Amino acid sequence: NAGVTQTPKFQVLKTGQSMTLQCAQDMNHNSMYWYRQDPGMGLRLIYYSASEGTTDKGEVPNGYNVSRLNKREFSLRLESAAPSQTSVYFCATTRPGQNYEQYFGPGTRLTVT
Amino acid sequence: AQSVTQLGSHVSVSEGALVLLRCNYSSSVPPYLFWYVQYPNQGLQLLLKYTSAATLVKGINGFEAEFKKSETSFHLTKPSAHMSDAAEYFCAVSDGRDDKIIFGKGTRLHILP
Numbered sequence: 252n253a254g255v256t257q258t259p260k261f262q263v264l265k266t267g268q269s270m271t272l273q274c275a276q277d278m279n280h281n282s283m284y285w286y287r288q289d290p291g292m293g294l295r296l297i298y299y300s301a302s303e304g305t306t307d308k309g310e311v312p313n314g315y316n317v318s319r320l321n322k323r324e325f326s327l328r329l330e331s332a333a334p335s336q337t338s339v340y341f342c343a344t345t346r347p348g349q350n351y352e353q354y355f356g357p358g359t360r361l362t363v364t
Numbered sequence: 365a366q367s368v369t370q371l372g373s374h375v376s377v378s379e380g381a382l383v384l385l386r387c388n389y390s391s392s393v394p395p396y397l398f399w400y401v402q403y404p405n406q407g408l409q410l411l412l413k414y415t416s417a418a419t420l421v422k423g424i425n426g427f428e429a430e431f432k433k434s435e436t437s438f439h440l441t442k443p444s445a446h447m448s449d450a451a452e453y454f455c456a457v458s459d460g461r462d463d464k465i466i467f468g469k470g471t472r473l474h475i476l477p
Contacts (some may be wrong), residue, residue, distance in 0.1 A: 256408075282463040291373060293454060293469040294408075301463055309464075341407055351396050351458040352466055355407035 253277055255356035258344050263362045272327040272359050274342030282307075282345040283325040284353070285317060286287045287338040294341065300325055332363045366391040368457050370426045370468035378476045383427075383442040385471050390436065397438045398456040398465065399429055408454060414438060423451035425449070 258273045276283065281302045286294040296309030300319040314336060316328045329336060342356040371386040389395055397414040419431045425448075427459025429440045438455060452472045458465040 276417075284385040284464075286467075290467060296464065299464060343408075345463045351460060351463060352410055352413055353397065353408075353465060355409070357407045 254341055255344055255354055257340075257356040257359050259359060261331045261360050263364065264329075265321065265364055266333060267301065268332050269305045269328070270328050270332065270361075271329075272340055272342075272361075274324050274325045274327070274356060276342075276354075277323065277343075278344060279322070280344035280346060280354075281317045283319065283324070284343040284345075285325070286343065287311065287336075288341060288358075289314050292325060312313075329361075334359075334363045337363045339352065348354075366375070366395065366457050366459050366466050368455050368466055370455050370467035370471050371452075372471050373469065374389065374472045374474065376474040377445045378477055379447055380444050383440070383445045383449065383473065385440040385453050385455075385473065387429075387438045387456070388436050388466060389438060389457045389459055391436075391459050393461070396458040396460055396465075397429075397431060397442050399423065399427070399438075400454045400456060401425075401468075402452045402454065404471075411440070411453070431455050445473075447461050447475050447477070449473060 255276045283298040285297040298317040300306045303322045311364045340359045343353040367390045368386045399411040400408040402408045412421045415432045422428045455468040456465045
């Protein structure tokens with residue numbers, strides 16, 4: 252099992268360009284998340300999806316859109332990238348049941364110039 | 365609203381010394397508490413979790429944490445630090461009402477030879 256996979260691993264964009272970050276999981280989990288990690292800020296939730304067909308805003312959703320394509324895939328789109336979106340992006344899923352333990356992908360390091 | 369405070373963004377200990385990373389939480393209901401570790405250029409992985417069973421929780425790599433309700437704390441300890449413990453550590457809390465968890469800002473652990 253691959254667990255949680257993310258593509259690409261690295262990306263450099265120019266201001267105003269768009270791109271989609273892909274996330275896929277093979278653990279049959281319902282809930283999926285997108286976080287961004289910035290130095291000294293910890294992980295901040297951008298969007299999450301409790302199940303296929305549903306998405307909700309997290310703490311820092313501005314400038315992002317998401318699609319829960321099916322149970323396995325949850326993509327994050329930057330329509331018009333800004334330097335403030337330079338960050339490391341992590342996708343995660345939650346183990347079903349009462350533990351709320353999250354499983355993380357390896358991350359995408361995005362630089363916007 | 366739930367929140368997590370990690371005391372000290374950087375902690376340095378000598379190899380073989382006690383590791384103590386501090387975490388205080390705020391939650392209106394009995395919480396689920398987690399410690400995650402992030403090695404350089406990797407995603408987060410779960411070290412240990414508290415889910416209302418034993419208050420002393422043992423995790424991987426010799427780490428443990430004690431839930432103290434009266435102090436609203438969940439400090440992470442390891443009796444003897446190893447060079448391989450150098451990483452960033454995140455405390456996190458969930459109130460179990462939804463599938464979201466809140467992360468602290470992280471503590472970077474440095475091990476001195």
